[in-house]
Amino acid sequence: MSERLPALRVTDPAAFGRVAVLMGGDTSEREVSLDSGGNVLAALRSRGVDAQGVDGVPALLDALQAGRFDRVFNILHGGVGENGVLQGLLAALRVPYTGSDVLGCALTLDKIRTKQVWLSEGLPTPRYERLPRGADLRAAAQRLGLPVFVKPSSEGSSVGVFRVLAESDLAPAIAFAASYDGELLMEQMVRGDELTVGILGDVALPSIRIVPAGEWYDYHAKYVAEDTQYLCPGLEGEDEAALRALALRAFRAAACSGWGRVDVMRDRERGLQLIEINTAPGMTSHSLVPKAAGELGCDYAELCWRVLEQTL
Structure with missing residues (x-):
């Protein structure tokens, strides 16, 4: 394998001290966060890290005020975990x-503002x-031209996403919009390959092309289905x-650092989007x-270690 990640910075788990793995919380992504957090916790412990799970920011704040932790592995999806509030605290x-x-967190949890920055760049x-x-x-769809996606500007995990191929498909999105307090994003649908690029430090990891068994990569295909293909x-x-290169540039333009993931589509006519x-x-x-990360010989536990290393 020609590509390699940089050498680990530390090998002694004691260098991390006591680590809080922050998960759960009260967002629409709670269950996914608990799943992620449980896996991260087990991986860190398997490498000797003194790690404990913490459910939600109030519990974390209590623990920090009591002096129980030295650093935080944040795997709290959505809401205060990704909007800058936790990071400011x-x-x-x-x-x-x-x-x-x-x-970086406040900007990128808001899909609309992220797009504004990208366009300016x-x-x-x-x-x-x-x-x-x-x-x-309906008026917005007419201005953009169908097909489009409608989704909350500040949610993740495909929560509240509507695919609108024809005007008759707008009804569920309109009903959702009537009960949703935040801004929505309506975006031109890209027809082509669905791709994602993980970022780890200064390295853009090998891309993954996602091929769902159904027509699109929805919540079920992400977290439940066993027949989604991931080509890497x-x-x-x-x-x-x-x-x-585009993913790394987009990540940096949005003031992001450490680790993350950039989602990209390859349009048949317009190229990468x-x-x-x-x-x-x-x-x-x-x-x-x-x-x-596995494509570069970095297993799950090592990935967690490398993410945690960035806090030193």
């Missing part, structure tokens, strides 16, 4: 933590409409190099960053 308490800082992303509460979804690397040669960034990627049995 930990920075104020001078507690090291995994992943991006306040700015001349990076490719599908055309979109910002839908504040009360917006006319997703592309070859110069195409793969260009994809990974940036979709979104995840600053606390899933670490479940179906998750993609561990699969990509």
Whole structure:
């Protein structure tokens, strides 16, 4: 294998001290976070790290005030785990933590603002409409042209995502919008390959091309189905190099650091199109960053170690 990750910075688990693995919380992604967190906790312990699971930010704050932990492995998906609130709290308490800082997290949890930054940097992303509460979804769809996706600007794990192929498909999205408090994003649908690139430090990991058995990669295909195909690397040669370079540039443009995942589509006519960034990627049995790291000879436990190393 020609590619290698840099050598580990430390080999003694005592260097990390007492580690809180933050998971769960009260967002729509709670169950996925608990799954990810349980796996991370077991992996760190398997390598001798003094790690304990903590469910949610209030419990973490109590534990930190009691002096029980030295650093935090954040695997809290969505909400305060990824919107900069947790990161600001930990920075104020001078507690090291995994992943991006306040700015990178706050920016990238908001898909609309992320796209605005990418566009200002001349990076490719599908055309979109910002839908504040009360917006006319039918009018927005007419302006963009069908097909489109409608999704919350600040949720993850395919929660509240609607695929609109025809005007008759708008009804469920309109009903959801009526009960949803936040902004929605309507985005031109990209027809082509679905790709994702994990970022670990300064390295863009081998891409993964996702081939769901159904028509699209929804929540079921991500976390339940056993017949979704994950092809790694997703592309070859110069195409793969260009994809990974774009993902790393997009990650940095959005002020992200540490580790994360950049989702990209390859349109048949427009080429690569940036979709979104995840600053606390899933670490479940179906998750993609561990699969990509494995292509470079980095198993799950080593990946967790490498992410935690970034807090030193």
